[in-house]
Amino acid sequence: MSRRARLLLLAAAGLVVAGFFAAACLRLPAFGAAVHPYGERAVAAALGQRTANTVSSVNFDQRAFDTLGEESILYASVLSAVLLLRLARDERKHEPRPAPVLPSTRLFGAVLLPVTLLTGGYVVAHGQLSPGGGFQGGVVLASGLHLAYVAADYRALGRVRPLAVLDVADALAAGAFSVLGLVGLVAGAAFLQNTLPLGTFNTLASGGLVPVVNAVVGVEVASGVIVLLAQFLDQAVEVVER
Amino acid sequence: MPDTARLLPLAVAVPLLGSVLLAVAGHRLPRLGTDVLAAFCAAASLGCLVLLWVRTGDGRAVSWVGGWGPPGGAPARGAQSVGIVLVADRLGLGLALLAAALVLAVVAYAWRYFEEPVGGHAGVFPALLLLFHAGMCGFALTGDLFDAFVFFELMGACAYALTGYRIEDPRPLHGALTFGIVNSLAAYASLLGIGLLYARTGQLGLAQLGQALDTRPPDLLVVCAFVLVLAGPLVKAAAAPFHFWLPDAHAVAPSPVCMLLSGVMVELGVYGVARIYWVVFAGPGGIPHPAFRSVLLVLGTLTALLGAVMCWQQRHLKRLLAFSTVGHVGLFLVGVALLDPAALAGTAVYVASHAGAKAALFGLCGLLLDRYGSVDEHGLHGRARELVLPGLLFAVGGFALAGLPPFGTGLGKALGEEAAGRQLPFLLPALYVLVSAVTGGAVLRAALRVFAGAGPAPVDRPGEPETSGEGEEPEVRGPGRRLPVPLVAVPAVLLLCSLLVGCVPAVGARLAEAARLFTDRAGYLAAAYQAPPAPAAPVPPAGWTAAGVLLGLLSAALATGLALLAVHPLHRGLGAALNRRLVLPLRRLHSGLLGDYVTWLVVGLAGLLVAFAAQR
Numbered sequence: 001m002s003r004r005a006r007l008l009l010l011a012a013a014g015l016v017v018a019g020f021f022a023a024a025c026l027r028l029p030a031f032g033a034a035v036h037p038y039g040e041r042a043v044a045a046a047l048g049q050r051t052a053n054t055v056s057s058v059n060f061d062q063r064a065f066d067t068l069g070e071e072s073i074l075y076a077s078v079l080s081a082v083l084l085l086r087l088a089r090d091e092r093k094h095e096p097r098p099a100p101v102l103p104s105t106r107l108f109g110a111v112l113l114p115v116t117l118l119t120g121g122y123v124v125a126h127g128q129l130s131p132g133g134g135f136q137g138g139v140v141l142a143s144g145l146h147l148a149y150v151a152a153d154y155r156a157l158g159r160v161r162p163l164a165v166l167d168v169a170d171a172l173a174a175g176a177f178s179v180l181g182l183v184g185l186v187a188g189a190a191f192l193q194n195t196l197p198l199g200t201f202n203t204l205a206s207g208g209l210v211p212v213v214n215a216v217v218g219v220e221v222a223s224g225v226i227v228l229l230a231q232f233l234d235q236a237v238e239v240v241e242r
Numbered sequence: 243m244p245d246t247a248r249l250l251p252l253a254v255a256v257p258l259l260g261s262v263l264l265a266v267a268g269h270r271l272p273r274l275g276t277d278v279l280a281a282f283c284a285a286a287s288l289g290c291l292v293l294l295w296v297r298t299g300d301g302r303a304v305s306w307v308g309g310w311g312p313p314g315g316a317p318a319r320g321a322q323s324v325g326i327v328l329v330a331d332r333l334g335l336g337l338a339l340l341a342a343a344l345v346l347a348v349v350a351y352a353w354r355y356f357e358e359p360v361g362g363h364a365g366v367f368p369a370l371l372l373l374f375h376a377g378m379c380g381f382a383l384t385g386d387l388f389d390a391f392v393f394f395e396l397m398g399a400c401a402y403a404l405t406g407y408r409i410e411d412p413r414p415l416h417g418a419l420t421f422g423i424v425n426s427l428a429a430y431a432s433l434l435g436i437g438l439l440y441a442r443t444g445q446l447g448l449a450q451l452g453q454a455l456d457t458r459p460p461d462l463l464v465v466c467a468f469v470l471v472l473a474g475p476l477v478k479a480a481a482a483p484f485h486f487w488l489p490d491a492h493a494v495a496p497s498p499v500c501m502l503l504s505g506v507m508v509e510l511g512v513y514g515v516a517r518i519y520w521v522v523f524a525g526p527g528g529i530p531h532p533a534f535r536s537v538l539l540v541l542g543t544l545t546a547l548l549g550a551v552m553c554w555q556q557r558h559l560k561r562l563l564a565f566s567t568v569g570h571v572g573l574f575l576v577g578v579a580l581l582d583p584a585a586l587a588g589t590a591v592y593v594a595s596h597a598g599a600k601a602a603l604f605g606l607c608g609l610l611l612d613r614y615g616s617v618d619e620h621g622l623h624g625r626a627r628e629l630v631l632p633g634l635l636f637a638v639g640g641f642a643l644a645g646l647p648p649f650g651t652g653l654g655k656a657l658g659e660e661a662a663g664r665q666l667p668f669l670l671p672a673l674y675v676l677v678s679a680v681t682g683g684a685v686l687r688a689a690l691r692v693f694a695g696a697g698p699a700p701v702d703r704p705g706e707p708e709t710s711g712e713g714e715e716p717e718v719r720g721p722g723r724r725l726p727v728p729l730v731a732v733p734a735v736l737l738l739c740s741l742l743v744g745c746v747p748a749v750g751a752r753l754a755e756a757a758r759l760f761t762d763r764a765g766y767l768a769a770a771y772q773a774p775p776a777p778a779a780p781v782p783p784a785g786w787t788a789a790g791v792l793l794g795l796l797s798a799a800l801a802t803g804l805a806l807l808a809v810h811p812l813h814r815g816l817g818a819a820l821n822r823r824l825v826l827p828l829r830r831l832h833s834g835l836l837g838d839y840v841t842w843l844v845v846g847l848a849g850l851l852v853a854f855a856a857q858r
Contacts, residue, residue: 006838009841013841020462024462029441037443045324062324063388064307065251065326069396075261076370076396079261079373079403080370083366088410090410171265171266174262175258178255178259181251191307192308193308194309
């Protein structure tokens with residue numbers, strides 16, 4: 001197909017699809033309606049489980065099986081990146097040279113690195129109470145660590161990034177989610193059933209299984225994203241063709 | 243021991259835990275240890291599914307994950323649940339079982355297949371295989387539309403990486419990229435569709451959605467949501483014009499991975515189409531049966547013919563097999579489109595047996611690649627005479643694809659022909675015969691040329707868009723070594739299984755029961771709400787008939803005739819004009835350009851939207 005024919009065909013077909021989609025959207029319930037069938041049920045269920053953050057209750061309790069699948073996708077992506085970005089036969093690694101960095105930048109990194117990690121830890125730890133949780137906090141933790149690269153150089157990042165440990169932590173956390181599911185089965189309840197004591201509403205120890213799954217996901221996401229980024233960074237910084 | 247229903251999530255959890263074990267321990271063990279561990283994990287997963295299959299019987303097992311069933315356990319309040327339900331029946335479990343069997347076969351096949359590859363990353367390949375398996379199990383067993391989407395994406399993420407495994411060669415990476423982008427775009431369309439349905443009903447469960455849609459007459463939103471949701475499964479199933487990614491990916495993926503992609507992943511797309519239609523959209527608030535039947539029949543016929551024509555044109559053996567998969571998927575879509583339990587039973591038998599035959603053929607291609615570093619029919623002409631047993635197996639695989647009785651493919655084809663003949667006499671049975679004969683014939687032609695050196699050496703056709711199979715990176719180093727046993731044994735066992743599907747009447751009978759259950763919408767809705775199942779329709783027949791055997795023999799004879807004609811020097815010049823007018827433009831469409839493929843995806847969606855809206 002010529003470039004022009006392709007564009008014309010794509011534009012025509014795209015218009016048809018867009019037209020249908022717009023027409024369908026016009027038939028949706030009006031925005032901001034007072035009731036939503038799922039929202040009402042999910043909030044009631046979250047309160048029943050003494051989980052203040054309903055989104056976390058949906059993610060880690062009511063529809064935890066979806067989250068198991070999503071977390072497995074991240075885990076699969078990490079494994080895929082490790083596999084596809086491995087050192088090919090015609091590539092070798094070279095030690096990156098230290099890069100000159102402004103003192104102010106270095107200071108900025110040294111101050112903000114612990115602050116960012118603390119923030120990430122907070123977001124993970126309070127997942128059952130306030131907006132945030134394992135996914136969001138994990139990403140904050142992982143990207144915070146890379147301040148070491150931005151504010152210093154690649155070798156500094158290597159020192160604060162124990163890849164071998166994180167690699168194992170990623171896999172174990174992915175497995176721990178399934179094991180937590182099996183705990184429910186062993187306890188005579190359903191897979192991933194929230195059988196732990198529910199605790200006091202709106203305190204750190206509330207929600208039963210929710211904070212535990214949340215923490216496991218936090219570890220998985222943080223270590224997973226670091227390992228994932230490491231594959232790409234290695235490829236960009238260290239790996240050269242033979 | 244807890245009841246079967248509660249054990250259903252194990253089908254996902256066991257392979258997930260296996261993959262973790264392999265990822266952690268894989269590179270710390272010697273090669274043999276990793277292989278044994280992988281085989282053990284695959285076998286454990288298979289054992290778990292066999293247990294579920296036996297205990298589920300001819301009924302359904304319903305499991306609310308996390309115990310989030312209807313409040314108070316009252317079945318009538320099923321729509322009040324906030325949780326995810328898994329609903330296993332014989333077709334879903336059967337596909338999960340098929341996937342498990344193929345994963346085990348792949349692990350056994352790859353036992354000595356890859357060179358010591360990935361430095362510190364041994365164990366990653368089998369770990370991804372098991373994750374892939376977990377995704378397929380989740381997709382086959384879930385009774386929740388969003389959950390199905392999640393596991394669909396898990397399948398995808400693993401499949402893209404497995405396709406691009408051989409990173410030294412740019413072609414696998416290109417194939418994997420095309421595969422990934424086209425499938426991801428379709429998945430976004432599915433997500434849009436799920437969003438429309440969720441906004442309308444506040445439900446995500448298949449049964450709950452179906453029930454909620456049935457409360458009002460269908461409108462444009464339902465049509466739009468239906469087409470968008472189906473985009474994902476249709477692309478995965480490689481229905482024309484969504485099929486372009488498949489041959490590009492299959493030609494470059496490692497042969498053991500092709501066994502899984504062609505054997506079961508593509509068929510899961512067909513399963514997704516059937517399941518989603520039957521449970522969500524087959525009621526009065528969905529898409530009318532005649533509309534679904536006519537559109538899907540056209541789509542299936544188009545796919546089957548295109549697959550057959552393109553299959554015949556290939557000289558790259560893996561591309562040839564990939565297009566034969568497209569052809570057969572077209573027949574499976576026809577089987578689903580008829581909305582008839584008998585046709586569905588036939589399709590189920592066909593899928594089970596096709597998986598064995600196709601996986602065996604891909605396995606034998608891997609063997610050729612291992613020996614000669616090529617999968618080019620022309621370049622290999624007569625070179626593989628020394629491989630007697632693999633040559634015989636390759637030919638047997640061709641006959642299996644052609645539907646020779648008593649192969650299961652023949653039985654599935656016969657059942658499909660019979661049911662199709664009731665709705666559209668002569669034309670649809672002829673389609674079955676034609677497509678199986680041409681695809682089987684292409685394989686037989688390749689077998690004659692490669693393993694027997696029959697006919698004159700084929701000459702290149704300059705100026706035609708061709709993909710030769712020359713210059714492939716062998717998937718293994720050191721072709722001088724002895725022929726590894728699994729490279730022959732695994733295809734032989736797979737072909738035997740394909741044969742047994744047709745010979746053991748119990749298989750057909752169980753799948754016929756399964757098809758009856760699958761098409762019992764009221765029963766599914768009731769079961770998801772844990773009420774006693776409604777009485778079902780009669781079980782369709784699933785045995786051999788005289789007509790079926792004769793049509794099977796006819797396809798096999800046609801396939802042989804085509805293969806002999808192709809290698810005979812006489813046929814040159816025959817049909818050259820037809821080739822230039824009809825086939826060449828078709829081949830030019832398969833350009834390998836991602837932009838073209840995305841355009842066809844959007845064109846296909848637009849076509850489906852118009853077709854369904856017109857018949858509302």
